[in-house]
Amino acid sequence: MSSPHIDIDHLATLARLALTPEEKTRFTAQLGDILGYIEQLKTVNVDGVEPTAHATPIFNVLQADEPRPGLSVEDALRNAPAQRDHMIVVPRVVE
């Protein structure tokens, strides 16, 4: 099996993860091992097979569009790292 190309910097950016140089080396090696193992799926004949996203026979669930009680503002903000006036504070996005 050919070993797939792994661009760890690109993946870390997509995943929004700051990685240390040591982590980049280790994850690249581990990812290579796992992808090597996963290669075996290429030997399965899947012609004409429908994909399965989930295993229950449920396809569309509707409910009446009626308001009902939800979390209070206090509960929703209970774990916020920084808050002010019932809003979550983050670093400035727009100059």
Next chain:
Amino acid sequence: MSDTPLHFQTVAELSTSLAAGSLTSVALTEAIIARTLAVEDRVQAFNSHDRESALEQARASDARRAAGRPLSPLDGIPIGLKDVIAVRDQPLTASSRILANFVSPYDATVTTRLRDAGMVFWGRLNLDEFAMGSSTENSATRITANPHDLTRIPGGSSGGSAASLAAGQVPATLGSDTGGSIRQPAALCGVVGLKPTYGRVSRYGLVAYASSLDQIGPFGRTVEDVAMLLQAIAGADDRDSTSFDTPVPDYRAALSAPRARPWRIGIPREYFGAGLDPAVASAVQTAIAHYQALGAEIREISLPHTEYALAAYYIIATAEASSNLARFDGVRYGHRSAEAESLLDVYFKSRAEGFGSEVKLRIILGTYVLSSGYYDAYYGRAQKVRTLIREDFIRAFGEVDVVLTPTAPTAAFKRGEKSADPLAMYLADIYTIGVNLAGLPAISVPCGFTAAGLPIGLQLIGRPFAEADLLAAAHAYDHAHAWGKRTPNL
């Protein structure tokens, strides 16, 4: 009353004593708390517990019973929850630094149902961070030991749920199972663990790992206990659109219901090949012989796509995880990096500081298989292989009632033995993963011990939503052997 100490009694026994008035919930809860504290320095199963809250719940239960209004047969019995199931006003960490200070603002649906049954919440139980692992070594909070051998792992990811039960720290627990995370630790700790059919139990209030595979389920010392616990938590929920609206039968009554014809038990040859430890194989073969002696018809079957299940699983589960864990961004809840100067910094640094190694690896793997240019080759193909795996099982259930396999290829391994090699660790779930891909119910039942005294488990797999049949088949073996009542020397 039983000679067994309170902390090693079954839920069924405790329920009988509470109903007879020979035991109060306060006395039971105090015994459980005392036992927990006496052995916790060795077992390390709990991320947190709240003594005052538990005793207050126990007093309320005793008051209900004194007034002649117990809520259910479970009223007053303590239960521990894996630390991924929300209980309002209690901490929820998922054994991750990123949720170190999180307090649940609401109850999970299973929590609500256990409250409605009168159960007493005792403790939040350790796991592999975000339920990613097979040994509970990937926890940011503590390393849990196997009560049968403290130098060995309890299995995972619900290692705290299995170990606390085996150690007598709590008579019942809940875990979650995405690829074997209930069944494998149940087998390794010598207790019973059930993964219900996908959709049988609501996932509302469960921290999501892989949403198309995750399912909450109970641990108990016996199949009967697990049946009683499933009764309390099963059923449709309008807060989980994947929960399925099909009747919830009386699972406990089904255990001893007369059967019109003998069990037909399928033995898949693919589950007894290379990599299976001889001691495990021998214990499972002895259990098969027991079923045969009970009159069951044993048929060799084939599940030909078994060898591809692990590869398909690690694509699908990590793809879903990379998406689910995007919510941990340091903005609305969870850890926020003190070093962050921009919004992007908040994302990159909070996640880097908050997640452990295995979680980062799985997020990166999931990102890879979903990324442009690789999606069809990996994720799309894995979903098609998932169909083939499910069809294998459906075909088998045309000729058998249940499928019997080992739960795990080996008994509990040593701490540190596999932690440097993720792929070797993943192989610990080789016999449990196909069930999640197919969405089926499956149970691990203790079936003996190795020469070194380590528990061994067998797995029974059932048809979708046929938990009553599955539990009855498991009970037929379990009530005759009750290996789960063999307690460790701690």
